[in-house]
Amino acid sequence: TRAFLSVRDLYVRFDTEDGVVQAVDGLDFELERGRTLGIVGESGSGKSVTNLAVLGLHDRRRTEIRGEILLDGQELTGAPEPTLEKLRGNKMAMIFQDSLTALSPYYTVGRQIAEPFRKHTGASRREARQRAVEMLDKVGIPHAALRADDYPHQFSGGMRQRAMIAMALVCDPELLIADEPTTALDVTVQAQILDLLKDLQQQTGSSIILITHDLGVVAHTVDELLVMYAGRAVERGTVREVLRSPRHPYTWGLLGSMPRLASDVEEPLTPVPGTPPSLLAPPPGCPFHPRCAFTAAVGGDRCRTERPRLPAGRGAACHLTDDQQRTTFAEQIKPR
Numbered sequence: 001t002r003a004f005l006s007v008r009d010l011y012v013r014f015d016t017e018d019g020v021v022q023a024v025d026g027l028d029f030e031l032e033r034g035r036t037l038g039i040v041g042e043s044g045s046g047k048s049v050t051n052l053a054v055l056g057l058h059d060r061r062r063t064e065i066r067g068e069i070l071l072d073g074q075e076l077t078g079a080p081e082p083t084l085e086k087l088r089g090n091k092m093a094m095i096f097q098d099s100l101t102a103l104s105p106y107y108t109v110g111r112q113i114a115e116p117f118r119k120h121t122g123a124s125r126r127e128a129r130q131r132a133v134e135m136l137d138k139v140g141i142p143h144a145a146l147r148a149d150d151y152p153h154q155f156s157g158g159m160r161q162r163a164m165i166a167m168a169l170v171c172d173p174e175l176l177i178a179d180e181p182t183t184a185l186d187v188t189v190q191a192q193i194l195d196l197l198k199d200l201q202q203q204t205g206s207s208i209i210l211i212t213h214d215l216g217v218v219a220h221t222v223d224e225l226l227v228m229y230a231g232r233a234v235e236r237g238t239v240r241e242v243l244r245s246p247r248h249p250y251t252w253g254l255l256g257s258m259p260r261l262a263s264d265v266e267e268p269l270t271p272v273p274g275t276p277p278s279l280l281a282p283p284p285g286c287p288f289h290p291r292c293a294f295t296a297a298v299g300g301d302r303c304r305t306e307r308p309r310l311p312a313g314r315g316a317a318c319h320l321t322d323d324q325q326r327t328t329f330a331e332q333i334k335p336r
């Protein structure tokens with residue numbers, strides 16, 4: 001049987017003034033009910049584009065999507081806009097990085113939470129208002145009945161993020177996509193928001209995709225992890241597997257820029273030197289080869305010419321052998 005969300009061989013291309021961008025290039029992943037998948041990568045790795053495609057929020061005139069996105073058995077890639085609109089906010093919802101763009105400055109917070117509830121459930125104004133207050137209370141806004149009448153600018157950044165979560169969850173979505181939900185917040189508030197998401201997930205049994213460039217954010221929040229680079233998944237596994245014994249050189253670099261996890265290591269790894277490739281003309285072979293220090297270990301021209309495949313289940317898209325993947329990281333962090 002299929003997972004709750006199943007993405008198969010997804011390609012997303014769009015036109016820009018400079019040419020066609022291959023933003024997502026053959027992506028596969030699955031998400032079960034009640035589980036959290038972290039998608040990690042630098043900006044431009046395709047993680048946000050993937051999720052806009054799932055939600056049907058891409059610009060349809062400029063974007064070409066191929067592949068399969070099945071949500072609870074329903075195919076989304078070819079679904080007409082009215083179908084997607086019905087699903088959005090109801091069965092699937094999104095939390096954005098910036099609550100100021102997601103919340104309108106012109107309406108009270110309570111009204112903005114009540115509206116989608118009215119739209120999707122046909123509840124009365126009074127019922128919807130009641131529901132909005134309940135949701136604000138649930139996400140930890142004190143004096144929710146009073147604060148519901150405030151405008152977004154009267155809320156702090158952390159409270160706006162909570163309000164946005166309340167808005168996203170008001171119709172009990174089964175899939176929640178959170179794109180860098182805590183990036184704009186300070187570390188303490190970040191941790192509170194992530195805890196809140198976990199708590200709410202435990203109450204509702206929803207599935208979550210958490211998109212981030214920060215491996216520190218995923219460590220305590222997600223079950224499975226997908227590492228993306230240049231529009232492809234380069235490594236996948238449980239969060240424990242990937243953080244404890246990462247197998248892709250790019251993941252090694254990401255981990256190196258996260259000192260918290262390397263605390264049992266004498267010297268922190270250096271972050272990946274270089275910049276992500278242009279998706280207007282992605283490098284042939286392994287897209288990571290221009291930045292990779294291990295092409296010689298693979299030998300010959302292989303990294304530059306042959307595209308490595310990501311195996312199903314635990315693994316990395318890299319020509320290094322499983323043994324090399326396992327041992328090289330351990331050697332790298334061995335104190336000298």
Ligand code: SF4
Nearest residue numbers: 286289292303318319
């Ligand atoms: Fe590096 Fe080659 Fe592995 Fe790509 S396939 S990550 S270039 S070793």
Ligand code: MG
Nearest residue numbers: 043047048179
């Ligand atoms: Mg993004």
